[in-house]
Amino acid sequence: MKKLLTKQWSFVWAGVVFGIAQLFYFVGTMWPAWVSGKTPKVKPMTVTTDLGKMFRGVEVWLSNTFGFADPQIYGHVKEVAGDVVNGGGAFVPGIGWIIFGMMVGGWIAGKLEGDTRTWVKYSKKMLLVSFIGGIIFSYGTRLAGGCTLNHLLGGVPMMSIHSLVAIVFMTMGGLSAFFLMGKLGLAQNFKHQNTLSYSKAAYERGDKSESVNYDPNYKPTKRPIFWIGLLFLVVFFGVAVYGGLFSPEYFNHVKGEKIVSFNKGIDHKGIFYVIITLFAGIIAGFGMAKSGFGTECALVSVEAGAMIKKDEDKFTRWGLPRITKTLFKGLLPIQGVTAAWIITLGGIILFWGILGYDHGFSGSVKYQLTAGVPIGGFLLGAGAVLLVGCEIRSYMRLGLGYLNTWVGFMGFAIGYLPFALLYDEHKAFLKNTVMVEKYFWPELITDNHTGQVIIAFLFFIGLIFLLRFLVKKGAKDTNTSSANIMNKNTEELQFEIEKLSI
Numbered sequence: 241m242k243k244l245l246t247k248q249w250s251f252v253w254a255g256v257v258f259g260i261a262q263l264f265y266f267v268g269t270m271w272p273a274w275v276s277g278k279t280p281k282v283k284p285m286t287v288t289t290d291l292g293k294m295f296r297g298v299e300v301w302l303s304n305t306f307g308f309a310d311p312q313i314y315g316h317v318k319e320v321a322g323d324v325v326n327g328g329g330a331f332v333p334g335i336g337w338i339i340f341g342m343m344v345g346g347w348i349a350g351k352l353e354g355d356t357r358t359w360v361k362y363s364k365k366m367l368l369v370s371f372i373g374g375i376i377f378s379y380g381t382r383l384a385g386g387c388t389l390n391h392l393l394g395g396v397p398m399m400s401i402h403s404l405v406a407i408v409f410m411t412m413g414g415l416s417a418f419f420l421m422g423k424l425g426l427a428q429n430f431k432h433q434n435t436l437s438y439s440k441a442a443y444e445r446g447d448k449s450e451s452v453n454y455d456p457n458y459k460p461t462k463r464p465i466f467w468i469g470l471l472f473l474v475v476f477f478g479v480a481v482y483g484g485l486f487s488p489e490y491f492n493h494v495k496g497e498k499i500v501s502f503n504k505g506i507d508h509k510g511i512f513y514v515i516i517t518l519f520a521g522i523i524a525g526f527g528m529a530k531s532g533f534g535t536e537c538a539l540v541s542v543e544a545g546a547m548i549k550k551d552e553d554k555f556t557r558w559g560l561p562r563i564t565k566t567l568f569k570g571l572l573p574i575q576g577v578t579a580a581w582i583i584t585l586g587g588i589i590l591f592w593g594i595l596g597y598d599h600g601f602s603g604s605v606k607y608q609l610t611a612g613v614p615i616g617g618f619l620l621g622a623g624a625v626l627l628v629g630c631e632i633r634s635y636m637r638l639g640l641g642y643l644n645t646w647v648g649f650m651g652f653a654i655g656y657l658p659f660a661l662l663y664d665e666h667k668a669f670l671k672n673t674v675m676v677e678k679y680f681w682p683e684l685i686t687d688n689h690t691g692q693v694i695i696a697f698l699f700f701i702g703l704i705f706l707l708r709f710l711v712k713k714g715a716k717d718t719n720t721s722s723a724n725i726m727n728k729n730t731e732e733l734q735f736e737i738e739k740l741s742i
Contacts, residue, residue, distance in 0.1 A: 245352045246352055246353050247353070248353075248433065248532075248729035248730070248731060249530040249531045249729055250531065250576075250725070250726060250728055250733075251531050251573055251579075252575050252576055252579050252707075252711070252725070253531075253579075253726075254527045254528065254531035254533040255527075255575065255576030255577060255578065256579050256580070256583060257524075257526070257530075258393070258528065258533060258580040259579060259582065259583025259584050260523060261285075261520045261523040261524035261527065262394075262524075262580070262583065262587065263583065263584075264516055264519055264523065265284065265338065265516075265520040265521075266282060266587050266591060267516055268512070268517040268519075269281070269513070269517065270282075270591070270597070271512050271513050272509055272510060275510070279596075279597060279598055280591070280598070282587075282588055282592040282597045282600050283600025284390075284394030284397070285338055285390075285393070285394060285632075286386060286389070286390050286394065287336055287387060287390075287632065288378075288381040288382070288387045288631070289331070290334065290335065290336025290339055291336060291339060292314060292315075292330060292656055292660070293331045293333060293334030293335065294334065294335060294336060294339070294479075294480045295314045295476075295653055295656060296314040296330075296333050296334070297333035297335070297483050297502070298475060298476055298479050298480075301479045313657065313660060313661065314330060314657075314660045315333075315660065330656075330659060330660040330663040331660065333502055333503065334483075334484075334502055334504050335480040335481065335484035335502065335503070335504050335505060336480075337514055337517040337518040337521060338517050338518075339635055340477060340480065340518065340521065341519065341520065341521020341522040341523075341524070342521045342522075342524055342525035342528070342632060342636050342639070343477065343525060343635050343636070343638045344521070344522050345521065345524060345527075345529060345636060345639065346525045346526070346528065346529040346635070346637060346638065347640070348522070348529075348639075349529035349636075349639075350529065350639065350640045350641065355436045355437070356640060357641045358641040358643070359454070359460070360453045360642055361453050361454065361455045361458045361460075362643055362644045363426075365424070366426055366429050367465065367643065367644055369424065369426060369626050370626065370628065370648035371647050371648055371650065371651040372651065373622070373623045373625070373626025373627040373648055374623065374627055374634075374648035374650065374651025374652045374654075374655060375623075375651040375654050375655040376619050376623035376626065377623025377624055377627060377648075377651075378651070378652040378653075378654075378655030378656050379619060379656070379658055379659065380617070380618070380623055380655075381616065381620065381631070382612075382616065382656065382658075382666065383612035383615050383616030383619065383659075383670075384402075384612060384613050384615075384616025384617050384620055385402060385406075385606040385607060385608075385612070385613065385616070385670075386403075386606075387620060387630065387631040387632070388410060388534075388535035388620055388621075388624055388630040388631060389535065389630070389632045391403040391407055391410065391617070392410070392535045392538065392539070392577060393577065393580055393581070393584070393632075394584070394601070395407070396581055397584040397588055398588060398600070399681050399682055399695075399699065400601045400607065400679065400681075401608075401678060401679065401681050401684075402607060402608055402609040402613050402679075404681070405609055405613050405617065406620070407539070407617070408614075409614045409615075409616075409617030409620075410539050410620050411540065411621060412617075412621065413617065413618035413619060413620060413621025413622035413623075414621035414624060414625045415540050415544070415621075416618075416621075417622040417623075417625035417626050418540050420626075421625065425559070427558040427559050428449065428452040428453075428558075428559035428561060430564055430628060431453070431561055432531075432532030432564065432567055432573070432730065433532030433730070434453055434454075434642075436454075438450070438563075439453065440456075449559060449560075449561050450562060452559070460643060463643075465643070465646075465647060466646075469643065469649075469650065470646070472646070472649070473638060473649070483502040484502060484504065484505040484506065485505065485506060486505075487502045487505045487507040487508070488502070524632070524636075525635060525636045525639060529636045529640055531576065531729065531730075532730070533573070533576045534573070534629055534630045534636075535577065535624065535630040535633070536621070536625050536627075536628075536629065536630045536633070537572075537573035538573035538574045538577040539621055539624070540568075540625070541568050541571055541573045541574045542571065542574060544568040545568040545569045545571055548560075548568050549717060562734065566733060566734050567730055569714070569717045569718050570715075570717065570725060570733065571710050571713060572714065572725070574710060575707060575710045575711060575725070578706055578707045579707060581703050582703045585699065585700050585703065588696070589696050589697060593697075594693070599679065601679060601680065602679035602680065605670050605671050605674060607679050608674050608676065608677065608679065609675045609676040610669075610670045610671075610674050610675065611669070612666075612669065612670050612673065623655075627644070627645065627648045628644060629648075631652075634652075682695040711726060718733070719737065720733065720736055720737055724736055
């Protein structure tokens with residue numbers, strides 16, 4: 241139990257934990273429908289719209305606290321039946337408990353390991369690249385109808401058509417950014433996780449490749465950007481959590497009256513929804529922090545692993561850490577994601593397939609294949625790699641204290657602006673460029689629900705065999721055993737491989 245709490249995990253087991261978090265999230269989001277007697281929707285974790293609501297909450301808080309006229313950047317008022325009401329435009333004030341939970345889960349993991357990552361040193365160039373990555377990524381979420389979590393960890397088990405297309409372009413974008421990082425001389429920063437014990441030991445033996453982000457004389461608190469990033473986080477999450485708990489009144493400057501409204505707060509969704517979705521986020525964030533689990537590595541791992549195996553010297557010249565090369569050659573990230581897929585799809589088959597609940601990735605243009613999907617998908621993949629962490633991994637890394645993620649997170653706010661300021665134009669573009677009207681690919685084969693469930697079950701079995709194949713291939717390509725791939729964290733696996741290769 242001590243090792244379980246204080247040491248890193250393998251990607252497979254982190255994926256299992258993330259899949260369990262998805263099941264909790266299912267229950268939490270279904271609860272309001274259950275108590276109201278409505279048919280629930282089966283919907284895996286989604287975070288990007290909630291993030292926009294949280295940005296809007298900060299905007300409203302600033303206008304009310306300091307007496308500013310509400311700038312209505314992230315959301316604006318609209319007219320309904322001749323009456324101006326709040327809540328129009330892109331976003332209304334609200335909170336994503338799953339987002340806050342992921343940050344808390346990362347913080348808890350760091351505390352249990354005695355290793356918060358504020359010690360990780362990044363150059364000004366790397367911080368700038370992360371900031372740009374955050375902008376690119378968050379705008380991509382608006383075009384693609386969701387982030388990498390939505391498409392890769394939710395869309396695949398939901399059998400979503402637009403997610404499959406998004407993933408293809410996410411992979412292309414990720415690989416492009418991966419090569420760009422190499423050309424910029426930043427490949428040494430591309431690590432799934434930094435731990436103090438590993439980096440310090442590498443530094444003391446003069447191993448620069450594995451310790452580039454470690455400097456015993458580094459003091460993060462002496463950098464102004466540290467305090468700017470911390471203040472941004474405190475305000476952002478402080479406003480959201482307070483609003484979610486207490487639903488404060490805010491002033492609608494158009495109607496000239498106070499309105500109580502905070503989306504997904506206790507008053508809106510109920511205490512059980514808040515507790516379960518927050519708990520799901522904490523579990524997910526904890527599992528990610530215990531492994532470096534995320535989506536951007538998984539997107540490029542198959543192609544990058546093959547390229548590294550073919551010409552490892554090239555990537556060594558880039559400065560890519562050995563542990564990262566092992567990560568890719570061992571196919572570790574995609575193994576974790578596949579494990580999460582299996583558990584998530586099992587829950588989907590139960591609730592959608594057997595109990596007949598509604599399919600959550602349907603009924604809106606957001607979940608259809610539009611021209612925005614390939615464009616946004618490419619931006620998602622590129623932004624995630626430049627961030628050294630996709631959106632959900634970024635939330636976990638916020639809690640761990642990674643400075644480049646704090647900076648990249650501020651970029652998220654800017655990336656949302658084109659969509660929020662030109663909301664109607666973006667909405668019209670997506671609506672007018674729908675390429676496939678069906679939502680999930682079993683619909684392309686049959687309209688019969690039973691037939692669709694049988695297809696989903698066969699897909700479930702196929703994913704189990706896929707995970708088995710990936711583990712065996714990863715073991716073969718790294719000259720180790722399947723048991724090591726399954727149960728050792730990446731650092732332990734690296735030590736094992738280096739010992740075996742002597």
